[in-house]
Amino acid sequence: MSTGMTGREQPEAATENAERHLRADAQRNRERILEAATTLMATHGIDVPIDEIAQLAQVGVGTVYRNFPTKGALFEALLKARLQPLVVAARSAAGSGDPGDAFVTFVRKLTDEFADFKALADAMAAAGIDLSIAKHEISGELIAAVSELLERAQRAGRIRPDVTISDVSAMMAGLSHTDPSFMDPPQRQRCVALVCDSLLVGARSVLPRKKFAAAPPAPSRS
Amino acid sequence: MSTGMTGREQPEAATENAERHLRADAQRNRERILEAATTLMATHGIDVPIDEIAQLAQVGVGTVYRNFPTKGALFEALLKARLQPLVVAARSAAGSGDPGDAFVTFVRKLTDEFADFKALADAMAAAGIDLSIAKHEISGELIAAVSELLERAQRAGRIRPDVTISDVSAMMAGLSHTDPSFMDPPQRQRCVALVCDSLLVGARSVLPRKKFAAAPPAPSRS
DNA sequence: TACTATACGGAACGATGGTTCCGTTTGTCA
């Protein structure tokens, strides 16, 4: 409710069915907008003002709203585009290689993706907001696909059997923190490694190094 | 910079040194404000509008600003009050009992506290914002105290030696997600247990149950 | 009880950001 969108109907259902004879310039602009939004939402998340997107796309705000009836709709369109390949990747991973490795590799891939595209993390982290993307179609498919990976790894005895997909989702949500002071990329990789160790049966991986953090803090040198 | 506060000087340094002869009603109001802010920030985090705090305190906004020159100052005052006892607790924990248990117990306490008071999690999670609370005095002390707990547990061989205080902080920040759809209290406890398992040497705790999640998903019953 | 410094309330201000409106421009087609 907080964004105050009205329920007014647009002349065309702009977000979905393909370009129903868009004028050439309109088509071009639509692509420009998506491109600009992708760029900006990758780093700034959902917080970028529409004006900035319009500016980067070299387009007026009106044009943005002609293509996407709402900021949320634009956001959702981007997420969909980002999530789709991940679902495909998850499904194909579920059919190949060692179940444990496949799961861990995919979790890593997912967290990397979250870090590369802050808007994804926003969607994950701020599911409470009325934009309510986090629990829809595509993301449901993604959860299902990851769930498949998880169960397969559990059947193979590689992941502790008491872990659930909810646990995995929650941990992933936690790891999606993109604030650099707590979660720069190397730090995130360490955390992912730790989390994976906690999920795997009898694993104790070598944590990836941060810049120059090597020696354990003042070991008693026994 | 984004809040647009001016650098104007207040007649009295309202936030700090005790009540320098406040009028009786003023004293009462100040307490009301703190109380209301605590209530609201516990559930809504830093996002509550000042107006709402004022309303709950049965006070005008002006009165709030007479006591705290800025929303950030009020926020900070609350955090300080919340953090102080935790620092004390951490220090006392560092001197008693099994080092591994002391560490784990305190981590649990900390995450519980974060969940009970969303503003704390906000401060942790949103360190990027210009309010810049997360890395000051008290929180520095807290980090130091936890660091002490960690190192003691590592010297005792209970925590893996390759884990750093940064890892712990990052994980804690991650676990501070308060969105209930990903992190309701039982879920958080499970995640904390998992994380602790990953930190501890050779631990594999029994995960706390969620409401009715019991059976592992289709075990092959070997 | 009258006086005054202190404190109060809440309207008003300014900034930000989503969304709409409408006069103007432009692609397309004949």
Place this chain on the structure above:
DNA sequence: TGACAAACGGAACCATCGTTCCGTATAGTA
């Protein structure tokens, strides 16, 4: 090339929120 629907741009609108200002009320005191 002329005509017109489609599309454009961006000013304007509205809501939210932090903060300030100032006329009014009142606790404390003589």
